[in-house]
Amino acid sequence: MISYINYWINIIKFAFIGGKKFYLWTGFLSVLIGLGFAAYTQQFQNGLIVTNLSDQVSWGAYIANFTFLVGVAAAAVLLVVPTYIYKRDDVKEVVLIGELLAISAIVMCLLFIIVDMGRPDRFMHIIPFIGRLNFPASILAWDVVVLNGYLILNLHIPGYLLYKMYKNQNPSKKYYMPFVIISIFWAVSIHTVTAFLYSGLGGRPYWNSAILAPRFLISAFASGPALMIIIFALINHFTNLKVKQSVSNLLLSILKVTLPINMFLLGSELFKEFYTDSTHALSAHYLFFGINGHAMLAPFIWSSILFSFIAMAIIFIPKLRNNKKILYVACVLTFIGIWIEKGMGLIIPGFIPTPIGDLVEYTPSMIEFLVSVGIWSIGGLIFTLMVKVAIAIQTGELREKKKTA
Amino acid sequence: MSKIHMVNLILLFMVPSMPKGNIIAEVKTMPRIKKIKNFPCSKCHKNKKRNFQISLPLNSPHNEIVFNHMPSINSCYQCHSKNNIKGLILRDGRKLSLSNSNQLCWQCHGEIKNDWRTGLHGKETGSWLTTKYRYSCIECHEAHSPRPHSMKAEPSIQRPKFGITKQEH
Amino acid sequence: MKNIDNDNSSIPNELKRAQRVEKKTKQVLDTKIERRGFLKMAAAAAAATLPAKEAPAFFDFFKKHYKEMTPAEKKVAIAKLEKKLEKKLGLDINVTNPDPIDNAHFVYGLDLSKCNGSRKCVTACVKENNQGRDPAIQYIKVLEMDIGTMNLEKGDQYYNGIVPKKGKFYMPIQCHQCDNPPCVKSCPVEATWKEKDGIVVIDSEWCIGCRYCMAACPYEARRFNYSEPKIPKKEVNTTQGYLSNRVKPKGVVEKCHFCLHRTREGKLPACQEACPTGARKFGNLNDPKSDVAIIFKKKRIFVLKEELNTSPRFFYYFG
Numbered sequence: 103m104i105s106y107i108n109y110w111i112n113i114i115k116f117a118f119i120g121g122k123k124f125y126l127w128t129g130f131l132s133v134l135i136g137l138g139f140a141a142y143t144q145q146f147q148n149g150l151i152v153t154n155l156s157d158q159v160s161w162g163a164y165i166a167n168f169t170f171l172v173g174v175a176a177a178a179v180l181l182v183v184p185t186y187i188y189k190r191d192d193v194k195e196v197v198l199i200g201e202l203l204a205i206s207a208i209v210m211c212l213l214f215i216i217v218d219m220g221r222p223d224r225f226m227h228i229i230p231f232i233g234r235l236n237f238p239a240s241i242l243a244w245d246v247v248v249l250n251g252y253l254i255l256n257l258h259i260p261g262y263l264l265y266k267m268y269k270n271q272n273p274s275k276k277y278y279m280p281f282v283i284i285s286i287f288w289a290v291s292i293h294t295v296t297a298f299l300y301s302g303l304g305g306r307p308y309w310n311s312a313i314l315a316p317r318f319l320i321s322a323f324a325s326g327p328a329l330m331i332i333i334f335a336l337i338n339h340f341t342n343l344k345v346k347q348s349v350s351n352l353l354l355s356i357l358k359v360t361l362p363i364n365m366f367l368l369g370s371e372l373f374k375e376f377y378t379d380s381t382h383a384l385s386a387h388y389l390f391f392g393i394n395g396h397a398m399l400a401p402f403i404w405s406s407i408l409f410s411f412i413a414m415a416i417i418f419i420p421k422l423r424n425n426k427k428i429l430y431v432a433c434v435l436t437f438i439g440i441w442i443e444k445g446m447g448l449i450i451p452g453f454i455p456t457p458i459g460d461l462v463e464y465t466p467s468m469i470e471f472l473v474s475v476g477i478w479s480i481g482g483l484i485f486t487l488m489v490k491v492a493i494a495i496q497t498g499e500l501r502e503k504k505k506t507a
Numbered sequence: 508m509s510k511i512h513m514v515n516l517i518l519l520f521m522v523p524s525m526p527k528g529n530i531i532a533e534v535k536t537m538p539r540i541k542k543i544k545n546f547p548c549s550k551c552h553k554n555k556k557r558n559f560q561i562s563l564p565l566n567s568p569h570n571e572i573v574f575n576h577m578p579s580i581n582s583c584y585q586c587h588s589k590n591n592i593k594g595l596i597l598r599d600g601r602k603l604s605l606s607n608s609n610q611l612c613w614q615c616h617g618e619i620k621n622d623w624r625t626g627l628h629g630k631e632t633g634s635w636l637t638t639k640y641r642y643s644c645i646e647c648h649e650a651h652s653p654r655p656h657s658m659k660a661e662p663s664i665q666r667p668k669f670g671i672t673k674q675e676h
Numbered sequence: 677m678k679n680i681d682n683d684n685s686s687i688p689n690e691l692k693r694a695q696r697v698e699k700k701t702k703q704v705l706d707t708k709i710e711r712r713g714f715l716k717m718a719a720a721a722a723a724a725t726l727p728a729k730e731a732p733a734f735f736d737f738f739k740k741h742y743k744e745m746t747p748a749e750k751k752v753a754i755a756k757l758e759k760k761l762e763k764k765l766g767l768d769i770n771v772t773n774p775d776p777i778d779n780a781h782f783v784y785g786l787d788l789s790k791c792n793g794s795r796k797c798v799t800a801c802v803k804e805n806n807q808g809r810d811p812a813i814q815y816i817k818v819l820e821m822d823i824g825t826m827n828l829e830k831g832d833q834y835y836n837g838i839v840p841k842k843g844k845f846y847m848p849i850q851c852h853q854c855d856n857p858p859c860v861k862s863c864p865v866e867a868t869w870k871e872k873d874g875i876v877v878i879d880s881e882w883c884i885g886c887r888y889c890m891a892a893c894p895y896e897a898r899r900f901n902y903s904e905p906k907i908p909k910k911e912v913n914t915t916q917g918y919l920s921n922r923v924k925p926k927g928v929v930e931k932c933h934f935c936l937h938r939t940r941e942g943k944l945p946a947c948q949e950a951c952p953t954g955a956r957k958f959g960n961l962n963d964p965k966s967d968v969a970i971i972f973k974k975k976r977i978f979v980l981k982e983e984l985n986t987s988p989r990f991f992y993y994f995g
Contacts, residue, residue, distance in 0.1 A: 149926040150885075151811065151903035156667040160890040160900060220885020220900065220927025226738065227865040227884055234741040234866045234882075242864035242888045304984040305858060305894025381829055396671045457981075458817065458849055458896045459829035463669035534965075626967025627974065627995055630954030635966065636777075636942030647954065655953065660839045661795035664812050673832050 105502070109268055116500050117487040123340070128486060131479040138476010141469045142217060150220060152469045158462035159453040163470045164218035166445030167477070170325070171207045171214065172296045173318060173444065175252065177326020178204035179289035180356055186282045192346040196334060198496065201260040202488045203333065204289075208253040210481035217473055241299045248292045255285040260492065268495050269502050293318050300452065308385035308452045311374075317367045321440045324360040327353035328413075328436035335430060343493045354417065354429070361414055361436060368407075368443070385451040388461075393454075398463045403447045409439030534626065535633075536609070537640045575652040577615070586611055586650075612644045619644075741866065742879045742919075754918050757881070761923055765912055773918040774940035776872040781961040782934055783874075783968045784945075785977070786848060787995035790955035793818055793839040793846030800950030801850075804935060805921040806913050808905025815899065815932040816850045816947060828980075850947075851876065851897035851932035852980065852988030859889035859898065868929075874989050875936050877919040883928040890929060894981050895988075898931045934958070955995075971995075 120128075145152050155162050181200035184193040216222050227233035228246050237243040259278050266273040297315035304310055331353050334345040375386035387393065392400050416422045416432035423429050455461050466474070494500035580586070588594035588602060595603040595611050603610055613620040622628035623641070630647065633640040647655065666672075745753060750773065758771040798816045807813040819831030823843050831847065840846065853876050860868050860876060867882040868889060890898045904926040916922040917937030924930050935945035939958070948956040959966035971977065975993040 149901070149903040153902075154668065155900075155902070156669075157813075157890070157896075157899050158667060158670075160887040215886075218886070220887070220929075221883065221925075224865075224882070224884045227741075227867070227882060232738065234744075236864050236866040239861050240864045240888070242862065242886065246864060299888075300891075303858065303862075303892050304986075305892060305981070381827055384829060394671055394673070398669070452891075455829055456896050457828075457894045458819065458833075459827070459831050460817075460833060460896070461671035461673065462667045463671060465669070622995070625970045625974070626957070627971055628954070630951065631957075631967070632944065632949055634942040635939070635944055635959050635963075642954065647952075655792065657838050657840060658792070658794050658952070660793055660836060661799045663795070663834045663836050664814050666834050670834075672834075673830070 105269075106265075109265060109502070112500065113268075113491045113495075116494055117491050120490065124486075124490070128483060131483040131486070134479035135476050135483065138473050138479065141472035141476065144469055145217070145473065146222070152467060154464055154467040154470065156462055156464070158456045158460050159450065159464040161218070161449055161453070162464050163445070163466035163474050164214045166449040167474055168211050168214035168218070169296055169318075169449060170441050170444045171211045171481075172249070172293055173322030173440075174326055174329060175204045175207035175211065175256075176289045176293040176319070176322045177330070178256070179286055180323060180326055180353070181330070182282060182286055182289070184352060186279070187286075190352075192348045193352065195343070195496070196337075196345055196349055198260045198263065198492050199333070199337070199489055200330065201256050202492060203330070203485060204256045205253065205260075205488065206481040206485035208249055208256065209484055210477050211249055212253070213477045213480060214474075217477065241295060241302050244295045245292075245299055248288065248295050252285070252288050252292050255281055255288055259285065264492055264495050268500065290319065293322050300448075305457045306452045307382035309448075311371065313367055313371055317364070317371070318444070320360050320364045320367060321444055324357060324364050325437050325440040327357045327360070328433040328440075331357075331433045332430060332437075335426070337489070337493070341490075341493050342497050342499070354423065357433075357436065358417055361410065361417065364440070365407075365410055365414070384455050388454050389447060389451040393461060396461075396463055398465055399446050399450060402442050406439045406442035406447060409435040410443075413439065533637065534631075534639045534641055537632075537642050537646065572651045575654070576650070608645055608650070609643050612648075612650075739881070741882060743866070743869070750918075753881070757918060757922065761916065765909070765923060767909065767912055767914055770915050771918055771922060772915060772937050774937060776875070777940055778872070779962055780873045782853070782939060782989065783959065783961045783972075784853075784934065784948075784990045785957035785959075785968050785971050786990070786992050787955040787957070788845055788847060788992050789994045790953045791818075791846045791848060791951075792953050792955075793820060793835070793841075793844070794952055796950045796952050797848060797947035797956065800946045801932070803911060804913055804938075804946035805932075806905070806907055806916065806923045807899075807930070808901060808903075808907065808924075809911075810906045811902060813899045813901070813905065813930070815897070815930075816848050817896065819847045819849060820844050821847055847992070848947075849895055849897070849980070850990070851934075852895050852986065852990040853934060855987035855989065856985055858892040858894065858984075858986060862888045862892035864888065871936075873940070875934050876931075877933055877936065878929060878931060879919060880922065880924050880928045880930065885927040885929065887929065894984050894986060898929050900929050901926050 153162065178200040181193055181197045184190045185197040216225065219225070228235055228243070230237070235243045235246065237247065259281055262278050263273050294315045297318040300306070300309035301311055301314035331350050334350060334353075337343055338345050372386060372390075375383040384393070388397075389399050389403050391397065413432040413436040416428055416435075423432070450464050454463065491500065574580075584596070585598075586595055588596045591602065593605060595605060595608060597603055597611060598614055609620075609623070619628055623644070626641065629644075630642045631639045632642075644650075644653075649656075739753075740749065742750070742753075754771050754773050758769055761769040761771065795816075795818055798814050798818065801807070801815050802809070802813075805815065807815065817833045819828060819833050820835040820841070821828075821831045821844060823845055828847075835841070853870075853874055855870075855874065857870060857876050860870055864886060865882060865884055867884065868876060868878045870876050885900070887900055890900060901924050905924055907923065912923065913921060915937065917933075920933045920935065920937045935943075935947075939945055945956075945958050948958045957967050957971060959968035961969050961972065963969060971993060972991075975995065977991040977993040979988045979991050
């Protein structure tokens with residue numbers, strides 16, 4: 103027990119001590135977190151009136167970010183499967199980072215849900231037995247269960263492995279392998295359930311599409327690898343852990359498949375909307391062309407599509423993708439493109455027009471923007487600190503000192 | 508949930524033969540004669556036996572009445588009793604109190620009569636559980652000009668900040 | 677009533693008279709169906725006998741769900757809420773909680789050929805149900821539609837001026853109290869549910885404000901309190917139903933509840949009483965002589981978005 107407490111003291115100490123660059127980065131994030139927190143205090147005091155949400159567009163930036171981040175969390179499975187199922191040693195070195203990314207993403211998701219709630223003080227009501235979780239009727243209740251379950255799974259697996267590594271012991275398979283297997287299915291489930299959240303609503307034709315869950319998963323498996331390629335490049339640059347090129351190649355080959363499929367599914371959806379041209383196509387029409395000259399989202403969605411096509415071009419032309427800097431540009435474009443497509447392109451138009459035909463646009467208010475940035479910064483900070491510790495333990499820098507007999 | 512739906516359907520068809528023990532509200536016509544107390548006819552019409560003309564005297568307060576009903580009606584006394592200022596008169600000569608003015612309307616509007624009697628037409632207040640009061644025709648339709656009047660709508664809710672105006676068709 | 681008399685001279689005299697009569701009948705009926713006194717006494721008695729009244733705010737945190745409360749606990753909760761509201765509003769508040777009536781099957785019919793779009797129902801509803809005035813919350817949305825279309829997307833709910841306008845018809849939309857309610861299904865904490873008499877209610881003491889029900893509702897019937905509702909002190913309706921027209925806190929969802937604090941006591945909903953044209957018909961479908969039952973049989977009725985299989989209890993017809 104004492105050694106366990108010592109372990110925590112040691113890793114926390116280690117997490118907060120670093121070089122100049124480390125302090126600069128965490129300081130920068132802390133400032134953003136502070137700004138976000140200040141903005142949230144405003145929202146907590148005055149209510150959601152400080153956002154640009156309305157009865158017509160009742161979900162906005164928070165839920166859009168939430169939806170996107172569930173995808174990032176689910177993408178960790180792309181490292182878990184090669185490591186534990188196909189036993190690839192090169193991926194094994196970074197799988198913990200993938201899982202820590204999932205943890206940070208889920209934490210951000212939960213924070214986005216909490217800031218979106220009108221009564222965060224009543225969060226007890228969603229906790230089973232203490233509150234009254236409407237399970238299994240409500241898909242949101244499912245989401246609460248799967249997200250928290252995924253968080254626990256991902257806290258357990260890397261937590262256990264890192265602790266054992268720290269203690270210089272061999273991890274026992276029976277303590278983590280079953281959870282790994284569960285987490286693979288669970289990762290798929292979190293994004294499926296999140297998609298069902300929208301596609302299960304008959305009153306919102308723009309969302310009520312069977313293709314939504316596959317679209318969510320594929321876009322997650324495109325944005326996830328893109329983010330991971332960038333993160334691994336940063337880790338290579340800033341830390342002692344040298345990620346092998348083969349890992350990036352694996353992620354790149356995943357991206358080569360998922361990015362075109364993502365565009366294909368988007369295209370199928372758009373064909374259905376625009377060729378049928380029923381009254382339900384109004385949402386899609388608004389998204390791409392605007393209504394009566396109001397086209398707040400059109401520039402974003404077109405740039406998202408442009409980004410995706412540029413990224414695809416880079417990935418498929420060997421000359422370009424072999425230049426690492428250009429490849430990173432492609433990854434950033436993929437990430438931003440899918441963030442726009444899923445956030446602004448999927449959540450917001452579902453509310454425009456409203457079920458009885460009211461037309462109200464939406465763009466985040468300053469407070470929403472700051473709170474969102476704050477939450478992303480919290481995620482970034484958590485991830486930085488966790489990865490710092492994890493890499494130190496992995497490279498042997500931070501281990502329990504062997505007792506000399 | 509479809510069970511409830513079924514129950515609804517069954518209820519719908521069972522309505523006419525619903526067994527006793529159900530809540531059945533009573534319906535009453537909103538009394539009318541009392542309202543005329545505020546403007547008693549006798550205030551002006553003291554001489555009950557006076558023979559009224561078809562056209563009203565110039566300074567009569569009834570001049571403001573705009574008659575826009577049936578074109579074939581050309582005299583007040585086709586509906587108003589000549590002898591009894593508080594009374595109405597049916598086409599067949601039967602007399603009628605102001606409270607039963609509905610009868611007068613139903614001489615021509617037989618279809619509405621059925622709708623009104625069953626509650627399809629006409630406003631109701633009171634209680635759905637015990638007694639309902641149904642407005643008589645002239646509560647809403649001014650007898651001399653019975654078309655429903657237009658009115659000013661209560662102000663609309665404010666359009667949200669980013670609301671889009673729909674095109675005028 | 678006062679403001680209606682003041683603000684428009686365009687209302688014909690008959691209507692003014694009608695309103696006066698209506699007020700009178702209301703007064704008579706109110707005294708007849710007075711049950712509040714009894715309820716208040718019962719609540720006070722319960723509050724006096726049960727020590728839980730003094731429970732600190734900490735227990736508020738772990739309070740029970742409405743459906744799990746025993747009748748005695750409900751009384752305590754009502755007394756507590758009464759106290760809370762009195763403190764907040766500085767008024768003498770009377771919180772009622774009438775039980776659903778057995779054997780009643782509430783339905784609402786709306787005659788589209790009569791509705792003239794005057795929004796009297798909206799104003800009456802806002803007053804009766806203590807909706808926030810700024811930002812304004814209105815349960816009823818009246819769509820002004822072109823004759824010749826039933827496409828709700830072509831409707832305009834922000835019209836003003838003299839109504840009815842030429843070539844338009846008016847379609848009020850409020851909560852349809854569906855028998856297969858998507859909102860109830862979606863709520864993650866069961867803060868909204870369907871009661872025995874068919875009314876879908878929201879417990880504002882339990883709602884977490886996630887607004888998933890708003891996304892789920894195909895009739896756009898639900899409203900969210902983006903800020904603490906502001907109501908002029910004079911205009912607060914002091915008779916407040918626990919599950920219906922109580923003044924809401926900030927951050928919870930609310931919606932039409934067929935004025936259950938009125939209808940369960942035998943009265944008619946506020947919107948029905950305010951309608952100047954008699955387009956609104958409220959009643960008990962189990963009563964074969966009720967107007968709604970007869971309309972069901974005699975008229976060709978329709979419900980909005982029937983394809984969604986929500987089985988609304990709010991139907992439209994052309995009388």
